[in-house]
Amino acid sequence: MKQVATIKEVRAEIAELKAQGKRIAFVPTMGALHEGHLSLIRLAKQKADEVVVSIYVNPEQFGPNEDFEDYPRQMEDDLKACKAEGVSLVFTPNDEIMYGSGTKYFSIDIEHMNEHMDGGSRPGFFEGIALVVNKFFNIIKPDVAIFGQKDIQQFQILKQMVHEFNHDIEMTAAPIARANDGLALSSRNAYLSDQEREIAPGLYRALKYVERQIRDGVMEPKLLLGHQQDELEAKGFKNDYLNVFSMKTMKPVKKLEAGSTYILAGAVYLGKTRLIDNIILDL
Amino acid sequence: MKQVATIKEVRAEIAELKAQGKRIAFVPTMGALHEGHLSLIRLAKQKADEVVVSIYVNPEQFGPNEDFEDYPRQMEDDLKACKAEGVSLVFTPNDEIMYGSGTKYFSIDIEHMNEHMDGGSRPGFFEGIALVVNKFFNIIKPDVAIFGQKDIQQFQILKQMVHEFNHDIEMTAAPIARANDGLALSSRNAYLSDQEREIAPGLYRALKYVERQIRDGVMEPKLLLGHQQDELEAKGFKNDYLNVFSMKTMKPVKKLEAGSTYILAGAVYLGKTRLIDNIILDL
Missing domain, CATH: 3.30.1300.10 (Pantoate-beta-alanine ligase, C-terminal domain)
Structure with missing residues (x-):
């Protein structure tokens, strides 16, 4: 398993896999991997030859009073878990790599689909997700992308983005992984x-x-x-x-x-x- | 030279060229090709192995009182001109193919860079261009894209979009082609x-x-x-x-x-x- 942090490196790795004719599945995560994430990776392995996982806590999808600072970070454990699951490539960019330091002129606007549920409670949440996932899709150019059904509104919104933006990516939702007592893993x-x-x-x-x-x-x-x-x-x-x-x-x-x-x-x-x-x- | 109208066909053609290791230059146009467009195609040929031209009058970039209906359309002449210039592939989608008929939930928002010049005079103009060019980039996935310096604000805005959205595309502006008396061709x-x-x-x-x-x-x-x-x-x-x-x-x-x-x-x-x-x- 390789771990890379820069866009140049991840593109070089992906280009090599594609040159070998490999089908690539992408599992974007914010790390703190649990059994739910691992079930996404296992589904990804069924769907493609090689699995690429990103680990990045995206500041753009946190509101000012939300838990960006406290969000659990455990990179070493996450990398071990990815390796154990047979992941080919882990992309671990930092904020500078993802967003740079220059003025931002572009944003992605979403209407209607984000008015209720989590979109209603968390203004800007899905715009922040769309922004980073659109970037990941252009960086990694996967054949298939796997998201969890737990974040069903995220999945439906990103599926719509793939449709409207003409990303050539198969969108797949994985079932919710639960603890024995039924609690959805998170x-x-x-x-x-x-x-x-x-x-x-x-x-x-x-x-x-x-x-x-x-x-x-x-x-x-x-x-x-x-x-x-x-x-x-x-x-x-x-x-x-x-x-x-x-x-x-x-x-x-x-x-x-x-x-x-x-x-x-x-x-x-x-x-x-x-x-x-x-x-x-x-x- | 091949002409295709559907996204499926254009993707198949592009995939074949990429499988042969060809570097692809993309020249998006609204047709009514003149010597200015041909100079873009010639620059494209210098920059890559194969040139893909799109011909599509994008309704999203016209305001309600602008000349969408009257905009000159001359597909047959345009195809002849592309063929004469050695273009490999012309993509000629219609509105249904580009935008479909379902509800649109996504738009691309631009700040500051579109406040003055043509952006100031034509509200929504550059958002409409960004929307369609982002789609074309995801459909065609070119190595290089050529735009005219005549639309300098368009070029600068799209270059910024490529940067912020992480499109892996080299953006090139071609000099303004002029009539003998200096009038910029349009x-x-x-x-x-x-x-x-x-x-x-x-x-x-x-x-x-x-x-x-x-x-x-x-x-x-x-x-x-x-x-x-x-x-x-x-x-x-x-x-x-x-x-x-x-x-x-x-x-x-x-x-x-x-x-x-x-x-x-x-x-x-x-x-x-x-x-x-x-x-x-x-x-």
Whole structure:
């Protein structure tokens, strides 16, 4: 496994792999790799000959009051994990390499798809992600890119960017990896106290409960969702959102229809830690 | 020479050329090719093994009261001209292929560099150009792209986009091709009446006059520029702008300094026809 930090080096490595006719899968990460990331890497290996992982905590996707400074960084462990999974190339740029020091004149604007869910709660979040992923796509030029379903709005927005910007990249979402008690794996779970960690799976249980009710025929889940939010608050969560969204537009949907695809998604706080989770509903 | 209209076809052709190790130069055009375009193609041939030309009148870069409908279209002549110049591949997509029919969620936003010059006069113009050129770059993935110095603000903005978006493309500007009387060649010159065509070179003469004065030491050219604008109006032009701009920021500059690079640029109307021209000043 090779590790490179500069764009010139990563391009040279990619060019060599492409000259050998290798199909390349790309897994962008912010490091602090857990079993969820490793499942993305394993899926990447099924999809291509060589796996390229980026490890970069992108400042552009953090708001001024968010956890950019505290975000867990553990490069040595991450590199070991990548090596153990058979990753070919790890790209570990710094801010200077990704953004340079000159004036920025360009930004990527997103409409509608980022109005609700995490986009609604985190202004500029998805523009920051689109900016860095568009850069990574142009630097690495992968054949396929793997993202986690846990960040479903990110995946749908980036898939739309690939479509509108004509990136020649197959976009693949990997299923959510969970702890035994159902908690969706996340680098931010490291922030949780023992007590918070015990409460945390309650979000997924609430989603599963609502899912069952919808599958049993509740097509206007507003009251149901409101009740689950109350239950979550009673358990010690602070609610951000818990709702059903259109898979296509990322907008909340009041009345569900058979034959459509929805995302049942929630975001909560436990102390200062923000947790998200979702279930895709193919009705 | 091959002509293809779909993204799938153009990608297949490009992949074949790249598999042969060919270096590819790309010349994006809106058709109505004249000697200026041909000079871009000739420069492209010097820079690479194979030249790819796109012919597409991009609706996104025309304002609601601009000449999208009237813009000259002469596909057959253009294809003949490309063939005669040894172009390998011409990409002639339609609007459905470039933009599809679905909702658009993404746009490219530009700050500062598009506030003055043509960006000031034509709101959304450079965002529309950036959008389509970013698409072309991802579709064609050229090694080098050739643009005309006549559209100097376009060139500087797209060069900045290549830098900020990490496109792996060498950006080259070709000198302005001129008629014998000095008029910068433009597809829009076709709109000019005989009488307007006779007056038209006055813009370049005004620029040359100001250039000489600056090179003779006039470092605050405000009065000079104002006088030339009056002269142009007297000759039958309607002024849009005539000014000196920073090459880096595209902002007007009042006091010039030795060791810096400026653009002396003008835009005028003759009847409904908008003409632009410029001179680069390396002081």
